[in-house]
Each structure stands twice: as C-alpha cells, then as structure tokens.
Amino acid sequence: MAYQSPISPGYSWYEATAGERPAYPALDGDLTVDVVIVGGGFTGLSAAVHLARAGADVALVEAHRFGDGASGRNGGQLGTGQRAWAEELEAEFGFARAKALFDLAEEAKAHLLEFASTNGIEIDYMPGQISVAHKRRFVDDYKAHADVMASRFGYPHISFMNREETAERLGTGAYFGGVRDTGTGHIHPLKLVIGTARVAAAAGARLFENTKVTRLTSEGKVRVETASGTITADKCLVAVNAYGGNLEPVSAAHVMPIGSFIGATVPLGKDSPVIPGGESVDDSRFVVRYFRKSKDGRLLFGGREIYSVSTPGDIKNAIRRQIAELYPALKDVEITHAWGGYVGITMPRKPFVREVMPNVISAGGFSGHGVMLSNFTGKLYAEAVAGNRDRLKLLEELKVPQFPGGTRFRSVLLFLALNWYALRDRL
Numbered sequence: 001m002a003y004q005s006p007i008s009p010g011y012s013w014y015e016a017t018a019g020e021r022p023a024y025p026a027l028d029g030d031l032t033v034d035v036v037i038v039g040g041g042f043t044g045l046s047a048a049v050h051l052a053r054a055g056a057d058v059a060l061v062e063a064h065r066f067g068d069g070a071s072g073r074n075g076g077q078l079g080t081g082q083r084a085w086a087e088e089l090e091a092e093f094g095f096a097r098a099k100a101l102f103d104l105a106e107e108a109k110a111h112l113l114e115f116a117s118t119n120g121i122e123i124d125y126m127p128g129q130i131s132v133a134h135k136r137r138f139v140d141d142y143k144a145h146a147d148v149m150a151s152r153f154g155y156p157h158i159s160f161m162n163r164e165e166t167a168e169r170l171g172t173g174a175y176f177g178g179v180r181d182t183g184t185g186h187i188h189p190l191k192l193v194i195g196t197a198r199v200a201a202a203a204g205a206r207l208f209e210n211t212k213v214t215r216l217t218s219e220g221k222v223r224v225e226t227a228s229g230t231i232t233a234d235k236c237l238v239a240v241n242a243y244g245g246n247l248e249p250v251s252a253a254h255v256m257p258i259g260s261f262i263g264a265t266v267p268l269g270k271d272s273p274v275i276p277g278g279e280s281v282d283d284s285r286f287v288v289r290y291f292r293k294s295k296d297g298r299l300l301f302g303g304r305e306i307y308s309v310s311t312p313g314d315i316k317n318a319i320r321r322q323i324a325e326l327y328p329a330l331k332d333v334e335i336t337h338a339w340g341g342y343v344g345i346t347m348p349r350k351p352f353v354r355e356v357m358p359n360v361i362s363a364g365g366f367s368g369h370g371v372m373l374s375n376f377t378g379k380l381y382a383e384a385v386a387g388n389r390d391r392l393k394l395l396e397e398l399k400v401p402q403f404p405g406g407t408r409f410r411s412v413l414l415f416l417a418l419n420w421y422a423l424r425d426r427l
C-alpha cells in the first residue's frame with residue numbers, strides 16, 4: 001500500500017488516486033527567513049505560494065506530509081458563500097458586512113478554480129451542488145434561500161427543487177426538497193494540495209515535511225523549534241487547524257477537532273440512479289451527511305453517527321449503514337476505501353483568524369467549509385504581510401469566543417453539546 005497519513009485514520013481513495021506525490025526534505029539546521037508558516041494544508045501552502053510570489057523569503061514546516069490533515073482528505077465540496085447562509089449573516093451583521101463576506105467567499109471560489117487552471121493542476125472539478133432538507137419543516141427555508149440569494153445577494157445560480165425533483169436528482173426519495181446550485185462544484189482535494197506545494201516550491205518557498213514544530217515563541221522576532229533545527233522569522237502564520245494540539249494555546253482554545261469519515265464505493269456504473277447529474281450533496285442534519293460522485297462513478301459518502309474525536313471501529317460498516325438508509329439497493333455495496341480526518345470547528349462555526357502573539361497570526365476553524373476559504377485565507381495572509389490587511393480583517397473581526405471548560409473540560413463539554421444536537425437530528 002502506498003503512503004498513508006499517520007495522523008488521520010484510514011487509507012483514502014484520494015491517496016490511492018492522487019498520482020505522483022513528491023517528497024520534500026525535513027528541516028536540517030537553523031534558518032532565518034522573513035515568514036515562517038507552521039502547517040502544510042491548504043491554508044499554509046496557499047500562503048507560501050503568495051508570499052513567495054510577492055518576493056518574501058518564506059519557509060513552511062509540516063509535521064508529516066502535505067495534506068495529511070484535513071486538506072488532503074475532505075469531501076471536496078466547494079459550496080457557496082460562508083458556512084452560514086448570507087441571510088443569517090445579514091441578520092447578525094447587517095447587509096453591507098454580510099455582502100462583503102459573501103463576495104469574499106465568491107472570490108475565494110473563483111480564485112481556487114483559476115489558480116488550479118492557470119497552474120496546470122488537474123483537480124477533477126465536477127460542477128453542481130445540491131443541499132437538501134431531511135425534515136419537511138426545513139423546505140420553506142431552502143425556498144426562501146434561493147429567492148434571497150438571487151434578489152438580495154446577486155447570485156442567480158441557486159434554484160429551488162420540490163420533493164419530486166429532489167428525488168430524481170438524488171436517486172432517493174429520502175429528502176423533502178432542497179436547492180441546486182450550478183455556480184459551484186467539487187474537487188479531488190489531495191490533487192490540489194500536491195499541485196499547490198509544487199507551485200509554492202517553484203515560486204521559491206522553502207518547504208519542509210516530516211518536521212514537527214515543538215515550540216513557538218515570539219518576542220518581536222518569532223522562533224520556531226523542531227527536533228532538527230530552528231527557524232527565526234519576522235512573522236509567522238500558524239496554520240495547524242484541528243491538528244495543532246497545544247502548540248499554540250489560544251488557537252487550541254478556539255478551534256477544536258471533530259472526526260468526520262468518508263467511504264468510497266466501487267464505481268456504480270453509468271446507469272446508476274444515484275446522483276445522475278454528478279453534483280455534490282449535503283443535507284440539513286446537524287451531523288451533516290455529505291456525498292458526491294467521483295469522476296469514475298463511485299459514491300463518496302461522508303458523515304458520522306455521533307460526535308467525538310474517536311474513530312468508529314469499522315468506518316466501512318458505519319458509512320455503509322448510512323448509505324443504505326438513503327439507497328437501500330446499495331445495502332451490500334462494496335466500499336473500497338474508508339478514511340477520516342479532523343474538522344477544525346469553532347463555537348459559532350465561523351473561521352478563527354487572529355493575531356495570537358506579536359507578529360503571529362493563526363488561521364483555521366473553517367468548520368467544514370474550508371476547501372475554498374482556507375486556500376483564500378492563505379492568500380489574504382500574504383496580502384496582509386505585504387501591507388494590506390483590510391480583507392484579512394474581515395475574517396479577523398468575526399466574533400469567535402473560546403470553547404468553555406478550559407483545557408481540562410472543553411472536550412467533554414463539546415462532546416455532550418454536539419451529541420445533543422445529533423440527537424435532535426433524529427427527532
């Protein structure tokens with residue numbers, strides 16, 4: 001078997017199909033640079049590209065291999081806007097700020113696609129996103145959402161689907177209605193990780209894998225310590241998301257890990273009734289189910305039953321049970337790959353971007369909506385280093401309180417709270 005992430009469970013279909021994955025050296029000795037980045041997922045790698053292209057001397061250190069965290073293992077769904085619907089943000093912040101956050105996310109989407117295409121990164125993009133109501137009472141919200149997106153936010157690509165159309169487009173009658181978004185789509189995330197690393201290296205960023213940062217301090221100058229060397233820098237981006245442990249305590253108090261799991265079936269065949277249009281899907285459950293077809297016709301199905309960081313003993317069977325609830329004909333379908341990763345979530349499900357020490361900015365907690373936003377946040381960080389912090393500020397100003405319970409109890413409290421919501425999904 002080829003390389004498998006040591007920090008996320010299971011061998012993923014992405015790992016099996018990503019193609020060549022060049023290895024980068026470990027840090028060996030002491031370095032002084034302009035900017036040091038800790039963490040080689042989308043956030044860190046994208047920042048490395050844009051900093052290096054702007055002429056900064058930048059070093060990025062990743063504890064394992066690029067993409068071993070959430071970035072190489074996720075559902076690949078780009079979505080539209082922020083994780084919260086634009087109308088919810090409008091109710092909270094007023095129209096101008098909600099529109100600015102929506103526009104930022106639209107730019108993030110366009111940027112990701114353009115970045116991949118101009119740099120020759122094949123990301124297996126497939127268009128279309130469907131969001132569906134697992135309870136009848138949510139259907140009107142979806143209908144109103146389609147209207148408000150077109151009329152207030154200038155986004156005409158979302159249309160409402162009644163129950164019949166939903167059943168036809170998904171190949172299951174399990175949902176009561178929903179919306180279809182033709183302005184977005186889904187990708188093979190690990191291919192984007194590998195391609196972004198290649199572009200960063202070509203732009204002159206110094207990239208190190210298998211180099212875990214064990215200590216981070218800042219007294220004006222930032223110092224990063226690892227077992228094989230140190231890096232001293234003027235500035236630092238902490239991009240460890242849900243995988244940072246207690247490396248940096250402020251981030252750890254605001255961004256917490258939640259396990260999420262995906263299974264890939266055998267190719268279902270071109271006559272399969274499952275999502276014949278090839279869109280990606282998410283549903284209205286708090287413990288969201290997200291699924292999509294791959295380019296070669298597999299069903300990639302993600303979800304989990306209860307909330308915790310622990311891994312179900314048998315991911316394949318746990319996922320197959322969920323598939324069978326929607327697609328009884330697939331109750332015995334072969335699942336060829338099953339894996340998981342840790343989603344970095346925050347209390348309000350908004351990104352956590354903050355200066356946590358002098359000259360040290362932490363970015364993460366995209367709460368299951370980071371494929372486009374984490375990439376773009378890396379670019380915004382580079383913009384901020386170059387002197388324009390206005391757009392990064394839009395994210396920095398989001399109110400994200402820390403999780404209650406302190407270091408000892410916050411995992412327990414989170415477990416209890418999330419399972420309460422998970423229970424409500426079933427009521």
Ligand SMILES: Cc1cc2nc3c(=O)[nH]c(=O)nc-3n(C[C@H](O)[C@H](O)[C@H](O)COP(=O)(O)OP(=O)(O)OC[C@H]3O[C@@H](n4cnc5c(N)ncnc54)[C@H](O)[C@@H]3O)c2cc1C
Nearest residue numbers: 039041042043063069070071074075077213341369370371
């Ligand atoms: C199963 C799953 C499904 C998801 N599905 C979707 C989806 O469909 N759509 C969507 O938009 N989002 C989704 N997400 C979320 C999305 O993947 C993340 O928001 C995004 O990848 C975050 O990127 P990142 O670079 O901030 O963090 P990560 O990719 O997690 O990278 C953090 C990196 O930091 C490294 N690191 C940690 N500590 C250290 C240290 N001390 N020294 C050096 N390196 C360190 C880790 O090894 C890791 O590689 C999903 C996440 C998961 C886990």
